[in-house]
Amino acid sequence: MRNRTWPSVGAALVVIAALTGLLMLLYGRGALGYDGAYALLWGRDIAHGDVPRFETPTAPTPHPLANAAGALLSPLGSAAPSAFVVLTVASYAALGCAGFLFGSRLFSRPVGTLFAALLLTRATLAHEAAIGLIDISFLALVLGAGALELGTHPRSSFAGRVLRRVTRAR
Numbered sequence: 558m559r560n561r562t563w564p565s566v567g568a569a570l571v572v573i574a575a576l577t578g579l580l581m582l583l584y585g586r587g588a589l590g591y592d593g594a595y596a597l598l599w600g601r602d603i604a605h606g607d608v609p610r611f612e613t614p615t616a617p618t619p620h621p622l623a624n625a626a627g628a629l630l631s632p633l634g635s636a637a638p639s640a641f642v643v644l645t646v647a648s649y650a651a652l653g654c655a656g657f658l659f660g661s662r663l664f665s666r667p668v669g670t671l672f673a674a675l676l677l678t679r680a681t682l683a684h685e686a687a688i689g690l691i692d693i694s695f696l697a698l699v700l701g702a703g704a705l706e707l708g709t710h711p712r713s714s715f716a717g718r719v720l721r722r723v724t725r726a727r
Contacts, residue, residue, distance in 0.1 A: 600627020
């Protein structure tokens with residue numbers, strides 16, 4: 558039996574990469590914001606074996622996912638802030654792809670296309686991606702998990718039944 562997961566993952570990565578480039582052309586490169594800068598600082602501390610100082614009075618709420626990304630990007634040095642923004646814009650592209658899958662699996666492809674278009678054209682979400690807010694990555698993971706759950710047995714899964722009941726027109 559042939560495993561069909563890897564080709565679809567590869568295709569998704571190609572779509573996300575192309576969409577990332579398109580989004581950066583449409584919305585600009587962006588600049589790392591406050592939360593992302595602290596994630597890089599704390600990630601660098603973690604990568605060097607130091608304990609980050611989360612208790613700084615002006616520090617934002619620490620997010621483990623952002624701190625892990627900061628640790629992985631720390632070897633890039635002065636290029637890390639730009640890489641963090643690109644990673645967040647890639648998460649924004651993944652959010653659009655997850656939105657397409659979620660809407661398609663729950664209703665139909667036109668609904669999935671509309672949902673993805675709505676997500677990718679919201680000024681607030683585009684701004685958050687451009688300044689490297691971790692919220693975009695979190696949204697992409699949650700919506701992606703929902704899309705994966707709907708992909709197993711969309712008509713009979715618990716999530717599918719609940720979502721259909723919640724979204725049913727009254």
